Amino acid sequence: MVAVTKKDFQTDQEVRWCPGCGDYAILASVQRVMPTLGIPKEKIIFISGIGCSSRFPYYMNTYGFHTIHGRAPAIATGVKVSNPELSVWVITGDGDALSIGGNHLIHALRRNINIKILMFNNRIYGLTKGQYSPTSEPGKKTKSTPMGSIDQPFTPLSVALGANASFVARSVDREAKHLEMVLKRAAEHKGTAFVEIFQNCNVFNDGAFLHFTTKGTKADTQLHIQHGKPLLFGADKQRGIRLGGLHSLTPEVVTLGENGVTERDILVYDETDTSGTLPFLLSKLEPPVAPIPLGVFRAIERPTYDEGVNAQVADAQNKSPDASIEKLLKGGDTWVVS
């Protein structure tokens, strides 16, 4: 049976996220995108770790595995290597993916196993009731940091790019159309797709992303990256990003028409750039210094791990079509006792 509607992907389980949680919007977007992928429902797998976001598989009427904290990419690796036909999606959060599961994340990305990792970033620990996370801003006051956090945060996309992820993208829970575009791109990518989704935790970190999601000002605080297009933003696309001159790699915000700036000065984006430099520079931008870049930062082709494993097995089997236990046990030096 090929599912055709969002409804086919909904389960009978009562969704247990807090009312107003950003996870609801993401769930709805994922359920809308799934029927458009042309993948039979039974071939779609959702695997999660621990945390609010990791309850996700229970609400998807697909195969799902709610595993242990941080390990979802590793479990997904075993699933995908075992059956490369499956479309394997990992649902994780900033604590699950970047703290306890940091090792598995970077190694999944470097191996380029063909799985899709959706990391809901709310910059807080929600399920444990409000401690700072590895993406929380310095100085953040939480239950475990009453005097303010002294940790320096990760920028998730910088981490992913550092691990040479072949697909890196970012979207926002409440930007459904944009999010669904990004999810479709991730699904179509061959290799590990890493998608950061800013997700509002209205209980423990409400409004964490208001500085670039507020309706009236978001045109000036969001930069929608598009392959082959100049990095322009603003309501009338009059502002843009250029590198700070010949001897500087610092991106700077400029306005067309000011100080002799023309569209020719604006960086034209190339998501296939193999060096990873440009997406890395953009990954660090955030208001108030610059708009937050959203969209597909990187999409390059590299061999995938699951294909590699299975190709070696197929190769070995072709070379020894008559493998048998009998031959194995009797190979090498043997002797007869009579």
Next chain:
Amino acid sequence: MTASPTQMVNLPRPKGRPVDLESAVIRFSGDSGDGMQLTGSQFTNTAALAGNDLVTFPDFPAEIRAPAGTLFGVSGFQLNFAAKSIYTPGDAPDVLVAMNPAALKVNLSDLKTGGILIINQDAFTPANLDKAGFTSNPLEDDSLNAYRLFAIDIGTQTERALAETGLSFKEVGRAKNFWTLGLLYYLYDRPLEYTLRFIEQKFKSKETIAEGNRLALKAGYLYGDVSEIFQETYEINSAQLEPGLYRNITGNQATAWGAIAAGQQAGLPLFYGSYPITPASDVLHELSRHKHFGVKTVQAEDEIAAVAATIGAAWTGQLAMTGSSGPGIALKGEAIGLAVAAELPLVVLNVQRAGPSTGMPTKTEQADLLQAMFGRNGESPVAIVAPQSPADCFEMMIEAFRLALGYMVPVIVLSDGYLANGSEPWKIPDVAALPKVKATFQTTPSDDFHPFQRDEDTLARVWPKIGSPGLEHRIGGLERSYETGHISYDPDNHQRMTEVRAKKIEGMARTIPDLKVYGSEQGGDILLLGWGSTFGAMRQATQIGREQGLDVSHAHLRYLNPFPRNLSELLHRFKRVIVPEMNTGQLLMLLRSRYLIPAEGLNKIEGKPFRVSEILSAIHGEKNKSRGQPW
């Protein structure tokens, strides 16, 4: 020996009539770089091909190339070969080969009084003597008078033999071990063919080195003949083993092959997720060589990823196995708990080593039994099996998979460093008679399907084939309802599920063989009860004890959870139960708590296997002098 393979390479047979021996124990020892493991395994395979029964004990440092001449850099390989059935590598060597002063220092106390001591005297320089802590040269004082000393300039002899080869000084030095092997082949009247073949294959692309090694091997042999240093040489006839086709096999190799065989029996591809760790890595190496059986190996980023990927494979319907040693198993604990909760068939191999923490990575121990039983959070029962000899690893791996698939549970296999690296002749089993391993998948929807529907008899849950239409389901580590499979926090349900998980393990006892007694089956004075690699020493001690007229019997547990059903009754047939273990009394604790019997421990935690004599002393009623006396 009827044919004379030695003559095939035109070498003389030993002069005079060799002395017939029933068995002999040789220990090769030297620097880690002296090639003692290679020398030992060459002698082993040559003895195996001659039809001797044999048991080996490689004992090496964790350092790959420890500083030359140091005590901690000494590497040893002990081999017991015999014209009769033997079970251990021997308590004390008849022959000790010491390639340098450090090797002598470390090993001399084990050599039998009157034993043969072969020494490379070239290495007995003041600097080396000093490094080994000798204040005077033992070759020049009287300290070695209790032994038959053969101090030979092995280095010089090798140099002389290889003078024309054009090999460098360093390369010539490396051939010393083949010279020594040649000498030992002379002493025990062994053919050179196996080793000559080995040299040819091993150094295929390095002909001058191959030639150097060949010359060294023959020169060592001829030295024995020409120098006439040995007043007698020895012959050990082939053992009266059960008729059949035999091979030599190490525990790790048998483990890997058992897993491959289980995959073939079950008709499932084998998935092995692992992270390199001593002494388990050889299983990863071996399985990686057999991809033509459909084996997928994943060398993961860490121990947790290794078990996690394996759990993913189990869920997806593969024959799933992860392997490590104690420190790695500690890291895998939480994930094994997930496999308990999600009820997935998972085999976890623990090649135990001396702990705690990093401990002594290359030394053996059996101190992870309670970790296997209880080393996870919550009530988290798993099945536990333990092979008792290197070759037994093959059968117990198949058995582990049978239980895992039959009951949808994790099964821990407790091997250890001694089994892993030790070897023995193995009668190759009849493949057609190998036990069946059955995988039963659900591939089509059934009425009221949920993933925790169970078999009434085994309580095993269904194994839905991931990717089948209509069987979409969610599982996880959260407690689930017995009735629906959905998440449940219901108190009665948790009680019930806890009992179900325990009952699954207990129920396996119906399918495992009763424990057999060697000796007085009807009961008697003393029962030696053990598990794992202590089998050999215990069996040999029991045999000797019975020959001495003692009423001693031996039983060995290959199933540790659940125990065989007749264990309780069997224990009560004996007046005393002695439990030798290379730990401070872990099986002992389980037996005492479960059966309320006054079993006694015999405990040794030295990183070394038991000697037969240590167990004999216990049988004779001598007080247990072991340092780890626990309870």
